[in-house]
Each structure stands twice: as C-alpha cells, then as structure tokens.
Amino acid sequence: MAGRFPLGSGGNQNRVFIDLTDETELGDTDVPKKLVQGQLPFVTALAYRSPTVPLKRKSLDRSEDISDSSLSDVHNPRRARLSHAHPDPYTPSPPPNRKHSQISVVIPSPTSKQKRDIAIAQSVSNVNGMHIDIFPTTDEEERVNKAAYPTSRARVNRRSIPLSFNSDSVLNLVSLTETNHLSKLRHTLDEKLKRINGPTVTPTVNSPKRLAKLADNFEFVNSYQYRAGVELIPDDSDFNIGCACTSTNGCDRFECDCLSKEEDSEDRIVPYQICENNTKLIVATESFLKRKAIIYECNSRCGCSGKRCWNHVVQKGRAVRLEIFDTGSRGFGLRSPDLIRRGQFIDLYLGEVITKAEADERENLTDGSHTQSYLFSLDWYVKDDEDEEKNMKVIDGRKFGSATRFMNHSCNPNCKIVPVCTTNHADEYLYNLAFFAYKDISPGTELTFDYNQGEENTTPQKIDPEAVQCLCGEIKCRGQLWPNKRKGQGSKP
Numbered sequence: 001m002a003g004r005f006p007l008g009s010g011g012n013q014n015r016v017f018i019d020l021t022d023e024t025e026l027g028d029t030d031v032p033k034k035l036v037q038g039q040l041p042f043v044t045a046l047a048y049r050s051p052t053v054p055l056k057r058k059s060l061d062r063s064e065d066i067s068d069s070s071l072s073d074v075h076n077p078r079r080a081r082l083s084h085a086h087p088d089p090y091t092p093s094p095p096p097n098r099k100h101s102q103i104s105v106v107i108p109s110p111t112s113k114q115k116r117d118i119a120i121a122q123s124v125s126n127v128n129g130m131h132i133d134i135f136p137t138t139d140e141e142e143r144v145n146k147a148a149y150p151t152s153r154a155r156v157n158r159r160s161i162p163l164s165f166n167s168d169s170v171l172n173l174v175s176l177t178e179t180n181h182l183s184k185l186r187h188t189l190d191e192k193l194k195r196i197n198g199p200t201v202t203p204t205v206n207s208p209k210r211l212a213k214l215a216d217n218f219e220f221v222n223s224y225q226y227r228a229g230v231e232l233i234p235d236d237s238d239f240n241i242g243c244a245c246t247s248t249n250g251c252d253r254f255e256c257d258c259l260s261k262e263e264d265s266e267d268r269i270v271p272y273q274i275c276e277n278n279t280k281l282i283v284a285t286e287s288f289l290k291r292k293a294i295i296y297e298c299n300s301r302c303g304c305s306g307k308r309c310w311n312h313v314v315q316k317g318r319a320v321r322l323e324i325f326d327t328g329s330r331g332f333g334l335r336s337p338d339l340i341r342r343g344q345f346i347d348l349y350l351g352e353v354i355t356k357a358e359a360d361e362r363e364n365l366t367d368g369s370h371t372q373s374y375l376f377s378l379d380w381y382v383k384d385d386e387d388e389e390k391n392m393k394v395i396d397g398r399k400f401g402s403a404t405r406f407m408n409h410s411c412n413p414n415c416k417i418v419p420v421c422t423t424n425h426a427d428e429y430l431y432n433l434a435f436f437a438y439k440d441i442s443p444g445t446e447l448t449f450d451y452n453q454g455e456e457n458t459t460p461q462k463i464d465p466e467a468v469q470c471l472c473g474e475i476k477c478r479g480q481l482w483p484n485k486r487k488g489q490g491s492k493p
C-alpha cells in the first residue's frame with residue numbers, strides 16, 4: 001500500500017513525502033479511505049501513530065534538511081503515507097527525471113521491541129482474530145495513555161472509525177453495531193409474537209434483512225381488523241340463528257340445524273369427527289376435506305353449550321405451535337414443531353378486512369407487478385356479478401395478520417383452506433378462512449396450501465411469462481402461482 005502525493009505541484013515539485021506517523025482526521029487522504037474500505041490489511045494501520053511519539057527524519061536520496069514547507073506537509077491533509085509494515089505492490093517506477101527527484105520519509109523511531117513486533121506483524125498473514133500483543137507499544141505511548149503527556153491536538157474519535165475486515169473478526173466494530181441492531185430487531189419481534197393468542201409462534205430467521213422485514217413491517221393480530229367501508233351485520237340481528245340442540249345432550253352430530261344440507265337431500269353435511277389417533281382431538285372428516293363446503297359452527301345463539309358441543313373447533317383457536325422460517329427462494333415459510341393430524345385445524349388467515357374497491361386500489365399500487373400478494377377474497381357466495389362483487393370483502397394480510405400469512409403455495413399441498421362461519425351466520429360476506437391439515441404432517445414439515453384451490457389437477461394452458469414462477473418443486477408443479485391475470489386468491493375451493 002502507499003498513498004502518493006502527486007508530483008510537480010508548487011513547492012513540492014518532484015518531491016515525495018512518505019509519512020509513517022500521525023493520526024490525521026478521517027477521510028483526508030487516500031490511505032485512511034482505503035483503510036475504511038477495508039482494502040488494506042490491518043498491519044498497515046500500524047504506521048498511523050500518535051504524533052506525540054518523537055520523530056526521526058531520513059532523506060533517502062541525499063542528506064538534506066527538510067524545508068519548512070516540506071515539514072508543513074506533515075499536517076497537509078493530502079500528504080502521502082507509506083507503511084513500512086506492508087510495502088505497496090503497486091508503487092510505480094521512479095519518474096524519468098530522477099535527478100530532481102527526492103523522496104523523504106518521515107518515520108517514528110522504532111525501538112528494538114517495536115522492530116520485533118513489526119517483524120511478527122509482517123509474518124501474520126491472516127489478520128482475523130489477531131492478538132492485541134502484536135501491536136507495537138512504546139513507553140511513550142503508555143505514558144500518553146496514562147495522560148502523562150498532553151493528548152494530540154487534533155482529537156480523533158477512534159470509535160467513529162469503522163474498521164472493517166473481509167470477514168468477521170473480534171476486532172470488527174461494524175459487526176458489533178450490527179449485532180446490537182439485530183438484537184433490537186429480535187426483541188421487537190419477540191414482543192410482537194408474545195401478543196399472539198395460543199401456543200408459541202417462533203421465528204427462525206438469521207438474515208438481518210429478512211429479520212428487519214419481519215420485525216418492522218408486520219403486526220400480528222388475533223382477529224380481523226375492519227377498515228373503512230366494511231359494513232357488518234350485528235350479531236343480534238334477527239337473521240342470525242342458532243341450533244335447537246340442548247346443553248344437556250350436547251349437539252346432535254347429524255341433526256344439528258347449524259350443519260349445511262346436502263344439495264340434493266335433507267341430509268346434513270357432517271364436518272367433524274373424533275380423531276382416530278387422539279380421542280381428545282376433533283378433526284375435519286376425510287370426506288369433508290375432499291368436498292367444497294362451508295362449515296357453520298355453533299354460536300352464541302345455539303341451545304347447546306360450547307363446552308359440550310363438538311361443533312366448536314375453529315372458534316376454540318389454534319392448538320399447535322408454529323414456526324416462521326426462512327425458505328430462501330420462496331421467502332418466509334411456515335412449519336410446526338408438533339405432529340399435526342389429518343383434519344386438524346391449524347390456524348386462521350387474518351388481516352385487514354377491506355372492500356373490493358379498496359383491494360383493487362391496493363393492488364394497483366403495486367404497479368400490477370406480480371410481487372408478493374396477501375389478498376384473499378371472501379367470495380364464497382359471490383356470483384360473477386358486478387353488484388354482488390361490491391359486497392365482497394377482501395382480507396389483506398400484508399401488514400396485519402396471523403402466522404398463516406407466511407404459508408407458501410404448493411401444487412401438492414398438505415393443508416387446505418376452508419370457509420368457516422363461527423359467530424354470525426347471517427353475514428354471507430364475512431366468514432373465517434381456516435387452515436386444516438389434508439394429511440398427517442410430521443413435525444418440521446413446511447405447511448403449504450394451494451393458492452388456486454379448486455384447480456388442483458389442472459395444468460395451465462399457457463404459463464404467463466409475467467406470473468410469479470412456482471418454486472414448490474413438486475413433480476406435478478403447475479409452473480406459476482397465480483392463474484393468468486389473477487393475483488388475489490379467492491376462498492372458493
């Protein structure tokens with residue numbers, strides 16, 4: 001390394017000064033800049049020492065006193081420097097007119113101990129984890145440290161000098177501040193996660209950038225967040241009905257009025273059963289998971305009591321622990337450290353409840369680019385009719401939501417989203433989006449669902465070149481996330 005002062009300017013014509021001393025202010029020469037940018041090995045910094053150390057002057061070309069103007073170069077912010085500890089491999093050849101050239105070197109006088117230390121420093125090729133002992137120290141420096149001498153005039157705040165090395169080092173101040181920042185982000189995130197009802201939701205995210213995304217830009221919520229323009233039918237509306245079952249007997253599993261009827265008969269659709277492998281667990285039946293139906297759970301208007309009624313599953317809340325993790329190419333993903341049984345309720349998809357118009361506006365703000373989308377339309381009862389669509393509500397999980405907001409798509413998913421009405425049966429345009437396990441899911445397996453539920457076995461005729469490419473990795477992968485020109489998922493299975 002070496003800083004070179006350009007020759008041929010003013011009184012310093014054809015004279016090069018190489019300063020091995022001093023600790024001038026940051027950024028005033030080439031050398032500190034290189035240091036800051038980490039282009040120089042650390043041993044180079046050994047040359048920058050306190051000007052309080054006595055100096056010895058040497059002229060290499062011929063014995064000559066250094067003129068006052070030359071001496072003043074010691075405090076010239078653009079003066080040259082060279083480290084004797086690490087000669088510059090790029091030092092150019094001497095200029096053609098050598099006769100008038102002179103090179104003066106201003107060096108501190110190294111003690112024999114320093115010489116030994118410098119020799120050791122030169123032999124250190126890997127600076128990471130370098131031990132403090134290899135810094136040359138002198139009695140003078142020690143006295144300065146003890147304030148026996150006045151400190152240097154130009155006070156340098158060493159803490160503000162961002163020394164950086166090519167990899168992590170015990171001496172790396174930048175990584176220390178980063179660590180500090182990271183622990184703050186983790187704390188923010190932990191506080192947010194603590195507010196979630198039910199078993200723990202933990203993040204396993206190491207990348208600072210991704211951690212910041214999670215901690216800063218997202219709020220976990222435990223219920224829908226209603227936004228302007230969304231009209232709700234009150235719970236006590238006459239249209240809100242309950243079943244005639246009694247709390248003494250509990251709900252009749254086949255006769256309960258809350259259950260939907262088959263299309264072509266008076267038979268009720270039975271959504272739940274006791275789990276074969278765990279009698280304490282009520283799960284969605286296998287046949288129900290294969291069909292396209294909505295679940296009406298019993299509510300406050302029902303004659304049965306919540307405690308004895310088997311038709312209270314989703315409204316009891318999440319019973320499995322969840323983990324948000326980094327999938328790499330697909331962003332965050334979701335998994336559980338628990339075994340999840342087929343048909344088991346996992347969690348709700350939550351977010352802001354907005355009108356269709358608002359959802360369109362929000363989607364337009366993304367410039368139509370197929371970036372990440374968190375919009376979910378409650379279009380179960382909505383026919384393809386403009387008036388009907390006006391009533392439609394959309395759940396936006398971008399800024400507010402539950403952990404299921406991190407569930408990725410798979411063309412061969414292990415979860416299914418089911419519309420479930422838990423409280424108000426009267427409002428056709430408002431219900432829950434509940435995730436159920438399609439199959440037994442072993443702990444640690446990524447939880448996925450089909451973003452185009454209902455189109456599971458289809459192959460797109462033409463893959464939209466602008467669509468988000470599907471990276472699920474399944475053999476029968478359909479290649480893209482959204483059907484052409486449609487990004488907000490609907491809940492119509």
Ligand SMILES: C[S@@+](CC[C@H](N)C(=O)[O-])C[C@H]1O[C@@H](n2cnc3c(N)ncnc32)[C@H](O)[C@@H]1O
Binds near residue numbers: 331372405
């Ligand atoms: C509801 S979010 C899922 C969570 C998301 N990975 C995150 O980091 O926030 C949907 C977005 O995740 C990404 N994604 C989900 N499944 C994917 C897949 N199979 N292939 C590629 N990207 C996927 C897409 O960017 C999509 O818009």
